[in-house]
Amino acid sequence: MQEPNSQNGNLKRFGDFAEEPQALEGNKISIDSILNQELVVSGYRIGKTKYSSGGSEKCLTLEVIIDGEKHVIFTGSCVLMDQIEKYSCHLPFVAEIIKINKYYRFK
Numbered sequence: 001m002q003e004p005n006s007q008n009g010n011l012k013r014f015g016d017f018a019e020e021p022q023a024l025e026g027n028k029i030s031i032d033s034i035l036n037q038e039l040v041v042s043g044y045r046i047g048k049t050k051y052s053s054g055g056s057e058k059c060l061t062l063e064v065i066i067d068g069e070k071h072v073i074f075t076g077s078c079v080l081m082d083q084i085e086k087y088s089c090h091l092p093f094v095a096e097i098i099k100i101n102k103y104y105r106f107k
Contacts, residue, residue, distance in 0.1 A: 024063040026070030034073070035099055040065040041106075042092040044084050049076060060084065065092075077104040 024043050043063035050059070060081045062073045080097070083106050087093070095106040 024061055024072050026063055026072040029071045029073060031073050031075050031077075031097060031104060032099075034064070034066060034071075034097060036096055037066065038094060038096055040092050040094055041084070042070070044088070044091075046081055046085070075104060079103050079105045 022043060024045060041062060042065055045061045046058055047061070048059070049057060058076065058078075058081060060075050060077060062075070062080075062084070064071050064073060087106075097104055098107045
C-alpha cells in the first residue's frame with residue numbers, strides 16, 4: 001500500500017467518489033394522517049424493513065413537506081416504492097397520497 005505524499009497527487013479522494021445516503025429530516029408521522037392532502041415529496045430512501053410481516057421485505061422512507069414543515073413517513077407500500085423509483089428524477093414534486101382499498105399511491 002502506498003503512503004500518501006506529494007507524489008500521489010493523482011490519487012482519488014474518498015469524498016470524490018463515495019455516495020453516502022442523504023439524511024432525511026422531519027418528525028415521524030403516520031401515512032394515514034396525511035392522506036388526500038397536497039404535499040411536497042422532497043426525498044426518499046428504500047431499504048430493508050425491520051418488520052417483516054409476510055409482505056414486502058423493503059421499507060420506503062419518504063421526506064415530505066406539509067405547510068412548510070418537514071416530516072418523515074415510513075411505509076411498506078410496493079405501489080409507492082414503484083412510483084417513487086420511476087419518477088425520482090422529478091424530485092421534489094407536489095402530490096397527494098391516496099388510499100384505494102388497502103393500497104397507497106401518489107396522485
